[in-house]
Amino acid sequence: GDSVTQMEGPVTLSEEAFLTINCTYTATGYPSLFWYVQYPGEGLQLLLKATKADDKGSNKGFEATYRKETTSFHLEKGSVQVSDSAVYFCALKGGFNKFYFGSGTKLNVKP
């Protein structure tokens, strides 16, 4: 069945460091891929998305490229800020509009 695997956290970085959070997926067909962010005490918010192979989603300095050959959708940011501290979830939309989430990666950014 469809599933998402993402790197375990927590990830601790200093401000202005480069961020990569790995995400790989298993799916039948051609799913859409998403990154969601959850700030403490809040619900999940869409960060970025990609709907087909080689698409690059981007938002707020974050980027992720849909790589069909490696079934990956890694999240990157060139220079993180303290305000980026949150939990990041990779997700895919499979058949019947069902969404599958990874276990989440907590990011801590220190000043």
Next chain:
Amino acid sequence: NAGVTQTPKFRILKIGQSMTLQCAQDMNHNYMYWYRQDPGMGLKLIYYSVGAGITDKGEVPNGYNVSRSTTEDFPLRLELAAPSQTSVYFCASSYSIGGAGELFFGEGSRLTVL
């Protein structure tokens, strides 16, 4: 812009009690979902609905029931609450336009069963 609204935000139940978590969306989305999020874990799908009158089980449906009498509302019923149902519950909705429709989440309902 209300989006997806969940009530209550917090609730404490005793073992064996029942309750309903309310969820409403004002975006005219046809798909609605209930997820639970346990500490340090991802989201697990409890139930989902593709439209009024149509619901189906997700990954972890045991101990829960849903109904979808209108497009807007998708309540989640917990019968005979157990400590294993202590979790944060998220309602979400989505539209379907090819692959582009993403999930919109409510703020969550934190449930503790003692």
